[in-house]
Amino acid sequence: MTAQLTSSDNTSSTEQCPHDFRVNCGNCRLNTICLPLALEHDDIEELDSIIQRSKPLQKSQYLYREGDEFQSVFAVRSGTLKAYKTTDDGREQVTGFYFPGEILGMDGISNNTHASSARALETSAVCEIPFSSLEKLSAVMPSLQRHFFQLMSREITEDQLLITLLSKNSAEQRVASLMLSISNRNSRRKLSATKFRLPMSRVDIGNYLGLTVETVSRVFSRMQKMDILRVDNKEIEILDLEGVRTLANVGG
Amino acid sequence: MTAQLTSSDNTSSTEQCPHDFRVNCGNCRLNTICLPLALEHDDIEELDSIIQRSKPLQKSQYLYREGDEFQSVFAVRSGTLKAYKTTDDGREQVTGFYFPGEILGMDGISNNTHASSARALETSAVCEIPFSSLEKLSAVMPSLQRHFFQLMSREITEDQLLITLLSKNSAEQRVASLMLSISNRNSRRKLSATKFRLPMSRVDIGNYLGLTVETVSRVFSRMQKMDILRVDNKEIEILDLEGVRTLANVGG
DNA sequence: ACACACCTTTGATGCACATCAAGGACTGAC
DNA sequence: GTCAGTCCTTGATGTGCATCAAAGGTGTGT
Numbered sequence: 001m002t003a004q005l006t007s008s009d010n011t012s013s014t015e016q017c018p019h020d021f022r023v024n025c026g027n028c029r030l031n032t033i034c035l036p037l038a039l040e041h042d043d044i045e046e047l048d049s050i051i052q053r054s055k056p057l058q059k060s061q062y063l064y065r066e067g068d069e070f071q072s073v074f075a076v077r078s079g080t081l082k083a084y085k086t087t088d089d090g091r092e093q094v095t096g097f098y099f100p101g102e103i104l105g106m107d108g109i110s111n112n113t114h115a116s117s118a119r120a121l122e123t124s125a126v127c128e129i130p131f132s133s134l135e136k137l138s139a140v141m142p143s144l145q146r147h148f149f150q151l152m153s154r155e156i157t158e159d160q161l162l163i164t165l166l167s168k169n170s171a172e173q174r175v176a177s178l179m180l181s182i183s184n185r186n187s188r189r190k191l192s193a194t195k196f197r198l199p200m201s202r203v204d205i206g207n208y209l210g211l212t213v214e215t216v217s218r219v220f221s222r223m224q225k226m227d228i229l230r231v232d233n234k235e236i237e238i239l240d241l242e243g244v245r246t247l248a249n250v251g252g
Numbered sequence: 253m254t255a256q257l258t259s260s261d262n263t264s265s266t267e268q269c270p271h272d273f274r275v276n277c278g279n280c281r282l283n284t285i286c287l288p289l290a291l292e293h294d295d296i297e298e299l300d301s302i303i304q305r306s307k308p309l310q311k312s313q314y315l316y317r318e319g320d321e322f323q324s325v326f327a328v329r330s331g332t333l334k335a336y337k338t339t340d341d342g343r344e345q346v347t348g349f350y351f352p353g354e355i356l357g358m359d360g361i362s363n364n365t366h367a368s369s370a371r372a373l374e375t376s377a378v379c380e381i382p383f384s385s386l387e388k389l390s391a392v393m394p395s396l397q398r399h400f401f402q403l404m405s406r407e408i409t410e411d412q413l414l415i416t417l418l419s420k421n422s423a424e425q426r427v428a429s430l431m432l433s434i435s436n437r438n439s440r441r442k443l444s445a446t447k448f449r450l451p452m453s454r455v456d457i458g459n460y461l462g463l464t465v466e467t468v469s470r471v472f473s474r475m476q477k478m479d480i481l482r483v484d485n486k487e488i489e490i491l492d493l494e495g496v497r498t499l500a501n502v503g504g
Numbered sequence: 505a506c507a508c509a510c511c512t513t514t515g516a517t518g519c520a521c522a523t524c525a526a527g528g529a530c531t532g533a534c
Numbered sequence: 535g536t537c538a539g540t541c542c543t544t545g546a547t548g549t550g551c552a553t554c555a556a557a558g559g560t561g562t563g564t
Contacts, residue, residue: 085416088501093416109405139391152404153361159411164337164345166418167462210419212552217513249340469543
């Protein structure tokens with residue numbers, strides 16, 4: 001990982017608390033994920049100055065709700081959030097899970113209104129980035145403008161992947177794909193790609209993947225019998241990464 | 253519709269050909285859809301100067317292919333295009349249909365590579381907007397920057413709608429929703445909201461909606477029996493718009 | 505330590521849509 | 535015009551996942 005730009009005052013104890021909000025972009029562990037930018041030191045400070053950090057969200061607290069006025073996008077600093085829409089007949093559709101370093105809320109730009117709700121799956125801290133400031137800053141920092149175009153474009157391509165998954169793939173392919181996705185996002189954060197704790201419930205997984213809880217549970221059981229996954233409630237261990245990949249693509 | 257900004261040289265015969273590429277943004281019939289901007293006359297001319305117009309695409313010709321280097325986004329001037337991804341095992345997933353006034357290609361920004369392919373469903377004309385020029389222009393035209401952020405955000409919210417549709421809704425709800433979507437997009441272009449010709453095949457519809465051709469066909473037949481739709485091959489007439497809306501939301 | 509609410513698993517049954525199959529309609533080439 | 539190819543429709547059958555049902559597990563607050 002790249003060198004810290006500053007050595008600030010929060011190296012007090014053994015390690016900084018992941019939910020600590022007294023951290024700036026320059027010394028944030030996640031800045032290579034959230035801001036893979038060729039920014040000058042001054043630029044980072046300028047960006048840093050518009051970002052608001054606040055107290056962590058507790059589990060199941062809302063970050064924003066569908067219909068709220070859109071003002072900011074958010075970067076996850078710690079924890080996990082889910083975004084979801086409520087359908088006309090009152091059901092939920094989970095549209096994404098957001099891990100540290102990832103940005104959410106961009107679907108609110110088009111109508112100045114959040115198109116989905118977001119809530120914490122566990123205690124989580126976020127950085128709030130007021131969109132109007134971001135727009136102004138983007139106009140004078142071409143690399144920031146480009147970065148946000150790219151972020152939004154990535155959101156589109158990821159949604160397209162999910163569309164394909166839902167439209168064409170079996171229950172096993174869907175669950176295997178999600179496990180791979182989480183695995184990849186963990187390794188990007190230098191965490192284990194094969195052993196992790198799921199922050200979301202089976203209900204949320206099923207909801208995201210267009211399956212019922214029962215089906216998700218059954219798929220996990222089958223994958224255990226195949227010896228490619230070990231499941232202990234929310235603790236997951238991928239025993240055969242290649243096997244999961246095959247299952248995700250070739251399908252079963 | 254708003255007044256034309258200029259009266260140019262292409263009012264020759266009765267009406268300008270819809271595929272004519274010698275048209276600029278100022279006098280384009282679609283500019284209230286494509287560019288609902290508070291742009292000054294000079295700004296529109298500047299934007300106009302970066303846009304490239306070329307010969308129409310014939311049916312089934314590619315606009316771009318998955319993996320091509322990304323250089324431009326495109327605005328549809330006439331005709332219809334479909335965008336689709338090819339899955340690992342060689343199947344197609346249609347991710348969207350694009351009608352006149354709509355923008356496609358934005359999924360290529362994130363990796364400088366087109367994430368999907370786009371081809372014409374019928375003879376179609378497009379405006380090519382080189383992205384590098386667009387970026388530069390956006391930095392000095394705040395309303396243009398905002399417009400593109402909004403366009404991309406809208407693409408995200410529309411993908412989320414499709415995700416919900418695929419994940420939660422029955423075959424009838426899906427088909428009814430697509431008919432409504434086409435109806436709405438037609439009326440935005442001052443065309444009939446109840447009578448239109450489908451530019452895409454049943455295969456494409458099924459592919460987009462995650463259904464087989466047979467199911468799409470059967471749903472059309474059922475909707476005819478219910479007297480809410482008249483289907484004659486690709487000619488569609490919505491007989492009971494309220495009925496279609498109910499079917500789309502409440503489902504059946 | 506207990507109780508209560510919620511989450512997860514497993515089994516039995518049913519159904520919506522896929523698959524397989526075949527005939528008919530449209531389209532373009534010559 | 536007619537032929538070949540593609541597209542669309544309809545019917546018969548099969549299956550993957552939803553639904554219904556119930557029991558065991560997990561965590562939390564007191």
